[in-house]
Amino acid sequence: MSHSFKETPHNAITDSGIARVIPCKELDYGDPVKWLALAANDMKRAPVHTLLYGCVFALIPWSITYLVNLTGWHLIIMPAIVCFMLIGPFLAAGLYDVSWELEKGHKPTLLHSLKAMKRNAVNGWGFGMVLLIMMIFWLRVASLIHALYPPYLDDTLSDLWPFLLLGTGIGIVFSVLLLFISAFTQPILMERKVDLATALLTSVNAVWMNKIPMLIWSGIIFSTVALGFVTGFFGFIVLMPLIGYASWHAYIDTIETKRHRNFV
Secondary structure (H helix, E strand, C coil): CCCCCCCCCCCCCCCCCCCCCCCECCCCCCHHHHHHHHHHHHHHHCHHHHHHHHHHHHHHHHHHHHHHHHHCCHHHHHHHHHHHHHHHHHHHHHHHHHHHHHHHCCCCCHHHHHHHCCCCHHHHHHHHHHHHHHHHHHHHHHHHHHHHCCCCCCCCHHHHHHHHHHHHHHHHHHHHHHHHHHCCHHHHHHHCCCCHHHHHHHHHHHHHHCHHHHHHHHHHHHHHHHHHHHCCCCCHHHHHHHHHHHHHHHHHHHECCCCCCCCC
């Protein structure tokens, strides 16, 4: 798979001066489906790695649910989610490495994928902190919306809908912001020795330049996560590796390089 180098069109992101922005290509509307097909092929070629990482991703929500039911202490949800937000990007890096090794024609190994988590680790931890700050801020906003709900109102749809509408609207804003900053940041940090600002701005620019395809991609991710919850987290065993592999192919398909990638 090869892409020609092209200059990134000038916009407010590329002209910000905060960091350099790696060029991106323009995507087609059907590309997200292509990424899923490539990911499904990776799953067939690396079934053991897929199962191991899938079980880890499913074990995390299982553990949170079990601890809450065991202790009745719902406050444990917050520190558990904090830990997941910090280690999540590193788990994803392991999946990216499996797809990367397959693309090179190599046989992926668990040790090699685990070592991938140490690539650009400082900026990787920084990205985890960015996600953590966003999550804490969203939780504070959600708490504020809940606090604004008058106690004298009944729990009827007619009374709840203004607050549900407000919460949904703010949730959508946070989700879109998360898509912009996280779509390509982690794979950029894993493949390239760049700083966090460069990775973040490159991701924002790539999403901005491909709004419709990335909107379709975000809808696919949301649907898979929802399916994982509906299946009692069992679906995560298959769905999370699928999205992880597909995210790597999305990155390779979107972010340009000055030299052709010689995978073999």
